[in-house]
Amino acid sequence: MNDAGSRSKLYRFFDERLKLESLREFAAHKVVPSHRHSAVYYTGGITLFLFIIQVCSGILLLMYYKGSAETAFESVRYIMSEVQFGWLMRDIHSWSANLMILFAFLHMFSVYFTKAYRFPRELTWLSGIILLVLSMGFGFSGYLLPWNELAFFATKVGTDMVGAVPLIGEPLLKLLRGSEDVTGATLSRFFGIHVAILPGLFMIFISIHLILVQRLGISEPESWRNLPPERKKYTPFFPNFILKDLAVWLVILAGVAALSVFFPWELGTKADPFAPAPQGIKPEWYFLFMYQTLKFIPSHVVGIEGEVFGIMAFAVGAILWTFVPFLDNDRNRDRVSRFFNFAGIVIVIYILVFTVLGHYLE
Amino acid sequence: MQAYKYTHPLLISIILVLVGNSTRLPAQEIQSTCIECHGLLEDEMKAPVDSFANDVHNRPGLGCVGCHGGDNTSDDMLESMSEAKGFIGTPGALAIPELCSKCHADPSYMKTFNPGLPTDQYSKYLTSVHGQKNEEGDTMVAHCSSCHSAHGIRPARNPLSSVYDKNISATCASCHNDSSYMAPYDIPTDQVEDYRKSVHGAALLEDDDLGAPACNDCHGNHGAIPPDAESIDKVCGLCHNNNMVDFEKSTHADYFSVLESPACETCHSNHLIEAPGTEMLSGEEPVCGQCHFEDDGTGALEAAKLMASRIDSLENAIAEAEGRLEEADQKGLFVNNGLFVLKDARQRAFKARTAVHTFQADSVVNMTAAGFEQVAEARNIARELLDNYVFRRKGLAISVVVLLILAVAIWVKVKRIESRQKH
Structure with a gap:
């Protein structure tokens, strides 16, 4: 589009119909704080970009994947061996899924430690927590879809944990599995959840999350509270920040491609429900800290079954974490805030240590 | 005893x-x-x-x-x-079989304890060498408690039982390995030692393969008799069915019958059966050489060498293709299709070994020919995969360079925009 006359004509066409001028005005004034920790602002964008990769590669995989116990494993094998660049799509989908959860965690903790969840961004935090839970749901449901031995037994162990939840555990387990045990019915169910229910919910919450981010603007660091306006530096969102975001996304895409070529995901052997569980079955890495904690808990704690106690403790922890913007708000700063910083560091260390232990211990 | x-x-x-x-x-x-x-x-x-x-x-x-x-x-x-x-x-040795049979030969009584347990042990025992000699008044031959013990009898499936699969050879050996005890009977006493060194003994006793035969699987248990020349192929054929079918169709079946040579035992021996290999056909002392000699007009030794050479070539080709696929596997490529094809080739090699019992070189050549085709297919798959690996590396390198150039170009553009904004 080189001709300025035709550009303005085209612009006028859309402006008359979409009211682009107000959007252009909004974009022209949108800024991103510029300081030595500005890098954390990229974590959300990277997570979003990885989600876009997931959607694109997922749609391509969907063209060949067949979600039933009889055909799932064979169809993934077909994708990996016969479909042009099918191996690349599967590897990119798997790597990008793991990186997406990793960056979602990084994004969450960067928001936590910069106190970006405080007023007026409590709802942004809540929608983000929901998106993280949905992402983990994506990971859990997607892991079973190749219907291989490891996925089968890891799903069995994972859904067993759901069954240990007091009162609702048993019906929830049946609802999730579609039967008493992990069977072809579970695979069909997980497939439906993975490609229809979760994407639908995710689109709703990611829209809310992004609208809130745009409406409320990018959070400024706590240290800026008492700075005079002339000492605060900002980068225009359009085009500076969005172009930088794009450059980072390209580097991430190169990284995902390199991981896919050098560390492809194995398919393993087809799931056999009647075979004994192989040694060392573990859930995906982002569930490892919970899995390892449950293994360390004694069989009974204060008269409650150890596993139930652990799940209840995680539930309480998750609720507190979700509502942290309301516990650590603007009104009770300083001392309480330091407690939350300390708690955050302890949680990060705990997750790292237990994930490493879960990985290396039998 | x-x-x-x-x-x-x-x-x-x-x-x-x-x-x-x-x-x-x-x-x-x-x-x-x-x-x-x-x-x-x-x-x-x-x-x-x-x-x-x-x-x-x-x-x-x-x-x-x-x-x-x-x-x-x-x-x-x-x-x-x-x-x-x-x-x-x-009860004395001569009275024990009849004593046990009072219950164990009574189906209606035994049904009340274990409906699945046979009740023909005693009648079979009477047909065995042990039973016949016992009937004749020989107190040294095995009777019920000789094998099952007297007061610590456990079901045969119990690993502590003296007649459990893995324990049977030791139980038989307690008499048959004792040369002084067996002296009156004038039969060898090295069977159990030979058996333990054999491919069957190693599979059962060392590898815990309970499907491998113990003494009773060939000789029978209660009706134990030594298989004679005519029945040995029936005994071996119970497990090695295809080999037996091929042998019975072959010209050797008739000749062995006339010569009263035992079918399988002539080449494979009896208790000391070693894992068969192509050296039996083309080694320094081929088993065929027991009867055949160079230029005897049958071409047997030449045919044996041809069969051995085809089987060896196919197995070497399979191993070579397997190595190529393994190389591709280590590079993270999806080699299952190649492995499937090789599985078929291995099956062909296995069938070619069986076809040796037809004693027709053509059968082995035809069987291996199909195997060679499958090996060629597997090698093609391996080659394509390894080519693909190079393609992936090159493709990745180009993609990464393009992506990084784009990223740098964007970054430079941003810097220019920022510098323009400052002015």
């Missing part, structure tokens, strides 16, 4: 009376006076009590009196072990 040497009954009676008097229990508390009294004795008089604790017959209604007779409710030894109460003492 273990002979039972009991002390004179009078001496036992005296001991039991002495002990019995001092430990007499009220009648209502006594479960079995046999157990009560023998449990207080020592060594071989007490041994049956200890063994019987784990015996399959140790259950209400059976017990000591089931075999020995007598009255196990009476605490008076003279009464409990009286002939009037049916006490028979220690």
